[in-house]
Amino acid sequence: GQNIDQPTEMTATEGAIVQINCTYQTSGFNGLFWYQQHAGEAPTFLSYNVLDGLEEKGRFSSFLSRSKGYSYLLLKELQMKDSASYLCAVRALYGGATNKLIFGTGTLLAVQP
Amino acid sequence: DTEVTQTPKHLVMGMTNKKSLKCEQHMGHRAMYWYKQKAKKPPELMFVYSYEKLSINESVPSRFSPECPNSSLLNLHLHALQPEDSALYLCASLPRSGGARETQYFGPGTRLLVL
Numbered sequence: 001g002q003n004i005d006q007p008t009e010m011t012a013t014e015g016a017i018v019q020i021n022c023t024y025q026t027s028g029f030n031g032l033f034w035y036q037q038h039a040g041e042a043p044t045f046l047s048y049n050v051l052d053g054l055e056e057k058g059r060f061s062s063f064l065s066r067s068k069g070y071s072y073l074l075l076k077e078l079q080m081k082d083s084a085s086y087l088c089a090v091r092a093l094y095g096g097a098t099n100k101l102i103f104g105t106g107t108l109l110a111v112q113p
Numbered sequence: 114d115t116e117v118t119q120t121p122k123h124l125v126m127g128m129t130n131k132k133s134l135k136c137e138q139h140m141g142h143r144a145m146y147w148y149k150q151k152a153k154k155p156p157e158l159m160f161v162y163s164y165e166k167l168s169i170n171e172s173v174p175s176r177f178s179p180e181c182p183n184s185s186l187l188n189l190h191l192h193a194l195q196p197e198d199s200a201l202y203l204c205a206s207l208p209r210s211g212g213a214r215e216t217q218y219f220g221p222g223t224r225l226l227v228l
Contacts, residue, residue: 100161101158
């Protein structure tokens with residue numbers, strides 16, 4: 001089956017660093033994405049990993065270990081606007097060239113002053 | 114034009130109504146998706162169209178009927194919905210290149226309320 005787990009909620013302080021973990025068990029793994037979603041808005045793309053290791057993109061970094069079925073999103077120098085839901089999504093192949101995203105439960109991050 | 118648009122932004126309908134949601138992208142993308150998202154839950158995939166053909170139907174009830182008239186347009190026809198169908202309906206599209214790093218682009222969503 002397909003299973004993707006994240007912590008439900010996290011709280012952090014402005015200016016600090018926070019790590020949001022994601023563990024997954026899926027078939028047909030073809031990459032892992034992180035999205036940010038503010039309440040009532042569409043998800044926006046943050047980062048992508050398909051090989052093991054760290055991908056850095058400004059204040060955001062994402063790590064993947066395929067053997068462990070584990071990823072994390074690291075947010076540095078937290079700002080109040082980073083308060084949002086963070087979605088881990090695994091891309092799975094679904095026959096031929098069709099692929100689909102399977103989303104984790106999402107982590108609601110609250111950044112406090 | 115680098116966005117996915119959805120109309121309407123909000124929709125209230127009764128259980129006997131027939132309505133349609135519309136999604137449009139002019140980026141030449143090859144795949145388009147419908148997702149349903151309940152409050153405080155992740156998006157759930159409903160349908161995938163690849164090159165204008167339905168390639169995935171995630172066992173969605175027949176009261177939801179997708180249609181892809183052309184490569185830029187995706188509709189979701191609604192009929193005899195239930196109050197539990199109230200949710201944010203998101204459309205997304207995937208670039209034609211389909212490279213490993215390509216991500217789905219999401220529209221702003223239609224917030225649907227079924228009374």
